[in-house]
Amino acid sequence: MIEAYENDPRLERYLIAFQKGQTIFLEGDESQDLYVLLEGELDVLKGDQVISILSGPEAVFGEMSFLTGDKRTASIRARSQGKALQVPRGDIGQFLQQFPRLGKNMAQVLAQRLEATNDQLFGLKEFCDMLPDAVVLTDQTGKVTALNRAASELYGRDWQQAGHRPMDELFDQGHLVREMACQVRGGEPCQEQVVCCQHPQSGSRFVSLSFSALYDAQQDFKGLLLVGRDVTAVERLKLRMRRLRVWLIAALAALVLCVVGMAVYPYLITQSNQETQLHETFRMQISRDHLLLRSLLAEDLAKGNLDRGEDLLRRFFATPSDGGLPLTGVVVLDPAKKVLEAYYPKGADEAQKPGASYGHIPFEGESKDQHRVLKVFHQGQGDSGSWEELLMAFPLSYQGKDLGWLLLGLDPKVLQKRYDLDHAELIKLNLAPSKE
Numbered sequence: 001m002i003e004a005y006e007n008d009p010r011l012e013r014y015l016i017a018f019q020k021g022q023t024i025f026l027e028g029d030e031s032q033d034l035y036v037l038l039e040g041e042l043d044v045l046k047g048d049q050v051i052s053i054l055s056g057p058e059a060v061f062g063e064m065s066f067l068t069g070d071k072r073t074a075s076i077r078a079r080s081q082g083k084a085l086q087v088p089r090g091d092i093g094q095f096l097q098q099f100p101r102l103g104k105n106m107a108q109v110l111a112q113r114l115e116a117t118n119d120q121l122f123g124l125k126e127f128c129d130m131l132p133d134a135v136v137l138t139d140q141t142g143k144v145t146a147l148n149r150a151a152s153e154l155y156g157r158d159w160q161q162a163g164h165r166p167m168d169e170l171f172d173q174g175h176l177v178r179e180m181a182c183q184v185r186g187g188e189p190c191q192e193q194v195v196c197c198q199h200p201q202s203g204s205r206f207v208s209l210s211f212s213a214l215y216d217a218q219q220d221f222k223g224l225l226l227v228g229r230d231v232t233a234v235e236r237l238k239l240r241m242r243r244l245r246v247w248l249i250a251a252l253a254a255l256v257l258c259v260v261g262m263a264v265y266p267y268l269i270t271q272s273n274q275e276t277q278l279h280e281t282f283r284m285q286i287s288r289d290h291l292l293l294r295s296l297l298a299e300d301l302a303k304g305n306l307d308r309g310e311d312l313l314r315r316f317f318a319t320p321s322d323g324g325l326p327l328t329g330v331v332v333l334d335p336a337k338k339v340l341e342a343y344y345p346k347g348a349d350e351a352q353k354p355g356a357s358y359g360h361i362p363f364e365g366e367s368k369d370q371h372r373v374l375k376v377f378h379q380g381q382g383d384s385g386s387w388e389e390l391l392m393a394f395p396l397s398y399q400g401k402d403l404g405w406l407l408l409g410l411d412p413k414v415l416q417k418r419y420d421l422d423h424a425e426l427i428k429l430n431l432a433p434s435k436e
Helices: 011-015 063-068 091-097 100-130 147-154 174-185 232-302 309-318 412-419 423-428
Strands: 015-018 023-025 033-039 041-046 050-054 059-061 073-078 081-088 133-138 144-149 195-201 203-215 220-232 327-332 339-343 372-378 387-398 400-409
Touching: 011 015, 033 100, 041 059, 050 059, 059 147, 081 091, 091 100, 091 144, 100 147, 133 147, 144 147, 144 220, 147 195, 147 220, 174 195, 174 203, 174 220, 203 232, 232 309, 232 327, 232 339, 232 387, 232 400, 232 412, 309 327, 309 339, 327 387, 387 412, 400 412
Parallel strands: none
Antiparallel strands: 015 081, 023 073, 033 059, 033 081, 041 050, 041 073, 133 144, 133 220, 195 203, 203 220, 327 339, 327 400, 372 387, 387 400
């Protein structure tokens, strides 16, 4: 078709020549010109990988950016010497008027390429639908852009129900899924985790979920790949085994108590009295420290003055005491359960630094109680390993205004040894003033 215009002087303004190895344009460029290859061969590259070769007269390239106005999605590099037509995006109307037959031929080439691309996409979708795992793709914002047949069956949602919706809506623990996504997007390793989803027909299902981040050749984040496996049967079997183990242990314990109950009864009465005394001592000490810290911090918090917070907490730990409570540190949270201030004599980790959130950690206890209990595992530095901490949480207020929470950290091993209190007993502990 180009031969009809070979001697037309109007075509000269669009003609360009290139040498072997020359780059016509790069992936990510802002240019939006449309090209028609007249002579030679060209490589199409994604990153450093050649994904196709253009050859033959009147092959069209650069059409994606030309049509969408976006950046270049691939690079074009010359395999050999040759020539091409370069049509600026703003000149396309004039070009088609001057060379209508050439424009018609270009449209046919683009239509053929679109049909071939559609065939490839259909084949890829058919392949994904054959996969046994549930595959979900998202965009940069975390909204679903594609899901295969296994995903629709596992989550009980088709494209109309899940498409362009936030991915975390597929799961009960949306906050956990969002945290996993943030880890992967930030380049941190994220282990496969079991989460729960609600299927409209079959109810609760357990999904072993893993994430992968998707990047383009410039390492710009493009979205997420979620792969899920249905592990409902395995998780339900584990639950039944745990219940059976608890039942067997309870039955064995009941049998032992029936056999030796009378023999150990006097001893149990003595131990009970000792435990009551230890618990009372702990109750008095924790109430004293809690009230002292609240009096030191409440007014400053209400006024938004945190300048003295760390100094007050440090002085509290430096004050000589009876050496009773096994305190590990103190944390002050705002009403949204984010860290405002914290002090740990041995040094704070990431979970104790200002801005860290405790919102994902259960605050255990009854609403009528004066305190809640948190169980936290910290990752130690170097060879110190991980360590466990129990925190007693007390509401903070000033003149009726909710200020957040005061958390007193406790070493569970020392707590058990010194006061005979464990996690469950700490939750049930009555901190109301003694009638005595």
